[in-house]
Amino acid sequence: MNDTRLKILTFIEKNSRVDLKELAVVLGMEEDMVSKEIKDMENEGIICGFHTIIDWDKLAAEKVTAMIEVRVTPQRGKGFDDIAERIYKYPEVTSVYLMSGSFDLMVMLEGKTLKEVSTFVTEKLATLETVINTQTNFVLKKYKDHGTVLTKKYEDNRMPIVP
């Protein structure tokens, strides 16, 4: 893989707010090149978006996350793509993955209440004709998300001056 791209991506994956000038400085690259690579990667669909990691629990916001294991019957000639698309089009669905193992699709869902999520599953998801069955798992606590620990803050425990 292109080393320049790898270096840029590795950095901005953890810190997408860095400005171009600083990014160029820390990576030891020309600003123009960094800017061009990022644009190219956006056009090529390598960089797909920028998100913020939020611990909604700390805001006491009403938010329920569920991970739903879905077994489906794949369709001839189309495999799982059509059914996946039908599911991911719902805005409350945040992720859809095709899985190996004992079920086929992992659907992640965000809703305001347990009831809202279960209504979605029973009325929208389970009623799709290719869906064989579903198993809904509610998230109770998020410890770590996207490589970031949510439950603890970094503390510098070193002595302030060390030779």
Next chain:
Amino acid sequence: MSYVARQVENMKPSGIRKFFDIVSEMEDAISLGVGEPDFDTPWHIRDEGIYSLEKGRTFYTSNSGLMELRKEICNYLKRRFDVSYEPAKEVLVTVGGSEAIDVGLRAVINPGEGEEVLIPQPSYVSYEPCAVLAGAKPVIIQLCNENQFRLTKQELLDAVTDKTKVLILPFPNNPTGAVLTEQDLRDIAEVCIERDILVMSDEIYAELTYDRDHVSIASIPGMKERTILINGFSKSYAMTGWRLGYACGPEEIISQMMKIHQYAIMCAPTTSQYAAVEALKNGDDDVVKMREAYNQRRRFLLNAFKEMDLPCFEPFGAFYVFPCIKKYGMTSEEFATEFLKQEKVAVVPGTAFGDSGEGFIRISYAYSIENLKIAIAKLKDFVGRLQK
């Protein structure tokens, strides 16, 4: 009558103690004075230490260290720096690189016979006192900014006498960040072979070099038999608190160092040794990641210095930069003291590492870029005021 030994009483206390006391008292001070990684020890290494405790591996190891660890050390040195050592006879696992320095000097110096130990400075604070305690006469080589604080052949030749026994080679260097090129090492090797000098090469920062690979002087032909190579786990694997290092060298010397180590220490901490095996077996990726992070910060700082017109040579090793503050008409200590008082940011005056550090300050980049940014903004304000 004083019970205290004269040579100990005469030893200067570490020059940074004073700063340590001020900073510790000060609330919300920012420190750029730390000489250890900001990363936690990688979890798989810590986990191995914990596992060894769970398994009840809480006994002494052999004096030289676990055989498995010594084998891994030899594999590592071969793999990374192309030097071959015999695990059974040429490796001693020590309590940090610091113990290796102390024990190594004591093993080779005949006390009171005026044997000279050459110490290039600025450099780590313990070489000179260890040489004195071993009964040697320390001879300081003043490195200079014009050579990017590298040790040149001429500087070495000027310092060598008939009494010279040991050359301490502290590269990559704390506090300057200087590294030596392979050609520098060949030039130094030539002198050492010609004048029959033993080299104590402190390579604790060997993994932290940027845009170039570290070369060990032991890999230069004719040098392995006259080199004590010192390395450890503190800097490369962020394992400072585990206190684990090692010395490799000719059996003749290592076996004598082992005797001192045996009587003074018994063996290096067992838990740390098990963790270190894991570090050497599976830690290469961690090192790569941490090195890349340090390199980003290094570039960030050098660029910031350029923007504020603070002269600094480009250092390619360790995690320090060593900017020159002479143009502000202050000593290193005055600069550091004022900076701390006015901006509450701690840096270490270059003089803490020897007289030739006068006119320089050591800034550590073992901090996140976010922290460095805050501190650098304050530095910019401070030097901005000085310039007026």
